[in-house]
Amino acid sequence: MIAAAEYEYRIPNNENDSMPNSLHFSRRTLLAGMAAAAGASTVKSMAAEREQSGSAVQSGRRDVIVVGAGVFGAWTAWHLLKSGRKVLLLDAWGPAHARASSGGESRISRTVYGRDEIYTRFAWESLDEWRWLSGRSGLPIFHPTGVVFFFGRREPYVEQSIEVHRRLGIPLDVLDRPALAKRFPQIAWDGVELGFFERYRGILMARRAVQTLVQEFVAAGGEYRQAAIVPPKPDASFDSIRTAAGESLSASRFVFACGPWLPKVFPQILGQRIFPTRQEVFFFAPEAGDNRFLPAHLPGWADFNDGDIYYGMPDLEGRGVKVAHDLHGAPIDPDVGDRTPSPQAIADVREFMKRRMPALANRPLVESRVCQYENSSNGDFLLDRHPQWENVVLVGAGSGHGFKHGPAVGRYVAALVNGTNKTIEPRFSLQSKAAQQRRDVH
Numbered sequence: 001m002i003a004a005a006e007y008e009y010r011i012p013n014n015e016n017d018s019m020p021n022s023l024h025f026s027r028r029t030l031l032a033g034m035a036a037a038a039g040a041s042t043v044k045s046m047a048a049e050r051e052q053s054g055s056a057v058q059s060g061r062r063d064v065i066v067v068g069a070g071v072f073g074a075w076t077a078w079h080l081l082k083s084g085r086k087v088l089l090l091d092a093w094g095p096a097h098a099r100a101s102s103g104g105e106s107r108i109s110r111t112v113y114g115r116d117e118i119y120t121r122f123a124w125e126s127l128d129e130w131r132w133l134s135g136r137s138g139l140p141i142f143h144p145t146g147v148v149f150f151f152g153r154r155e156p157y158v159e160q161s162i163e164v165h166r167r168l169g170i171p172l173d174v175l176d177r178p179a180l181a182k183r184f185p186q187i188a189w190d191g192v193e194l195g196f197f198e199r200y201r202g203i204l205m206a207r208r209a210v211q212t213l214v215q216e217f218v219a220a221g222g223e224y225r226q227a228a229i230v231p232p233k234p235d236a237s238f239d240s241i242r243t244a245a246g247e248s249l250s251a252s253r254f255v256f257a258c259g260p261w262l263p264k265v266f267p268q269i270l271g272q273r274i275f276p277t278r279q280e281v282f283f284f285a286p287e288a289g290d291n292r293f294l295p296a297h298l299p300g301w302a303d304f305n306d307g308d309i310y311y312g313m314p315d316l317e318g319r320g321v322k323v324a325h326d327l328h329g330a331p332i333d334p335d336v337g338d339r340t341p342s343p344q345a346i347a348d349v350r351e352f353m354k355r356r357m358p359a360l361a362n363r364p365l366v367e368s369r370v371c372q373y374e375n376s377s378n379g380d381f382l383l384d385r386h387p388q389w390e391n392v393v394l395v396g397a398g399s400g401h402g403f404k405h406g407p408a409v410g411r412y413v414a415a416l417v418n419g420t421n422k423t424i425e426p427r428f429s430l431q432s433k434a435a436q437q438r439r440d441v442h
Helices: 027-044 046-056 071-082 117-136 156-168 177-183 206-219 259-265 343-356 403-418
Strands: 064-067 087-091 106-109 147-151 173-176 194-198 202-205 223-226 240-242 248-250 253-256 275-284 300-305 308-313 321-325 365-375 382-385 392-396
Touching: 064 071, 071 087, 071 206, 071 253, 071 392, 071 403, 087 206, 106 117, 106 300, 106 308, 106 403, 117 156, 117 206, 117 403, 156 194, 173 177, 177 194, 202 206, 206 223, 253 403, 259 365, 259 392, 275 343, 308 343, 321 343, 382 403, 392 403
Parallel strands: 064 087, 064 253, 087 223, 147 300, 253 392
Antiparallel strands: 106 202, 147 194, 173 194, 240 248, 275 321, 275 365, 300 308, 308 321, 382 392
């Protein structure tokens, strides 16, 4: 939990304002910062602890089997391993594979969530571990580009975001339209009243992050295998799972973090509560020599207009500028769903760029991807015990915004598995998941 800070909240005077100029710190804030630094030191010491934790779990029966090596499953396995558990991590196709919700290139890491303080906290608390993992990788996992979020009017979401960040002591720059235009001239600011600049956030390289974390997990003494499982039968007890190859794998506890496959693994309880939807993202090549769209000049961004959101990222690692419409698409089967980009979606994004990034509107499409969200009824995660089996935890419903929260989710789920957290956050409970979609979390 981040301690609340006492400070004066104001708009920064210029684009070079550092964090102390955006916040006036009190003694209480300084103490909170010292506590945060201590937490960061703990994260940085993970590598030094790996040998000790690995030796602690090399003998005896597996304690936990985690099914699904996406961002939620991998971070859960990591935190369980660090707590001294003997952990087996399974995935049917491999960490962050092409059809996984954790696959693909990049994700925005932001803390702006309106009134939804729990997601602001989770995202902020995850940053140190993302930075640590980035330092373990040969190539960057976290690009500290910053994130700009902008609005057509000063709507309730804006006020709620400011209040939550003030309460938690998280820096957030509020910029009016002239300040936005001065700082980011490559964006056309027509119809925008104000925006947020989250200077300490940025972009996560999704596939690289998950694959690196699984490597760290194995190096620290965890066990990883590629294997598909057979959906469990509703028996009276649960002490093993069976693979598609016929092998029985036993453990004391189980975590199922299967992304859009969760409804297929547990159709009776999740078949009508998690909704995989088709999502299309596109990458456009800037003109040769045009450096306005490089990470040094363009942060991650989101155009938030009464719930109709377009978002994107700079030209990271020469892949092109990413642009997408954050609108729940048609239902998709993650196994056999068509992943061919649609002409209508491309046309929709180009029409948006004519208004907001005109220099890219007619540039070549260099890459596209059809992935999926696995949505809950309202956008809240599912992090709860199975209603029949106390030793089974269900993890999923990332709902298109889950990736950035991976470290905090993994820590939360590990505490559920270990019994150190016996109370389920109501918003993460299975009971709160309805059969009709009404998205509330953005």
